[in-house]
Amino acid sequence: MTTRRGRRPAGSGVQLTFEVIAETLREQIRSGGLKPGDALPTQAMLMREFGASSLTVQKAMTLLKQDGSAVSRPGKGAFVAHHAHHHDGADDLDSPEATAPxxxxxxxxxxxxxxxxxxxxxxxxxxxxxxxxxxGGG
Structure with a gap:
């Protein structure tokens, strides 16, 4: 059986790099190392840390957004999403569209x-x- 690049055989327990990046960031969020509203590491930082391409990092960020762990703010970057247990209505990251997958x-x-x-x-x-x-003043 042949596999295409970036694909793994069905049933394989091997994680691809973008999945490793996403899971690493999820664990930092779960452990409290990254808190709701905190900026996530930049694409460049993640590329260096994991020896990954920009596309691989983008795929990881897409996973985090899809599962509601992260939210993007154009021109500002990606941030840890606010969740219901930490909802105080303080900023736009708490809005439903900001945290929706x-x-x-x-x-x-x-x-x-x-x-x-x-x-x-x-x-x-x-x-x-x-x-x-x-x-009035001028």
Whole structure:
């Protein structure tokens, strides 16, 4: 039986590198070494630590997002997700869309649309503040 690169025979107990990376990070989360809201190591750090390619690290991060262990914040990085037992409503990492597993394209598009709406609202608020400062103070 031949296997393609990156695949393992069914029933094999051997973990692939991306699974090892994901499990290592999960264990750090379970042990408290990484707490909800903490930044996960960067892609470059994980590539060096595990001698892995960027694609391998990305696959590991996808696993963590799918199981709800991690959440990405565009432009900021990946963070340990907040879970119900640690929910205090303090920041946007507690929102359902931030901790929801990425289930597919539709869920991803909906999450991006919500983020876009939030960004547009923030821009409108900032624009109003600038206009108020310019007319009132300047």
């Amino acid at each position: 990425v289930g597919g394209t539709t869920a991803r598009v909906e999450a991006l649309e919500r983020a876009l709406v939030d960004a547009v609202e923030q821009l409108a608020d900032l624009r109003a503040r600038v206009e108020a400062l310019e007319t």
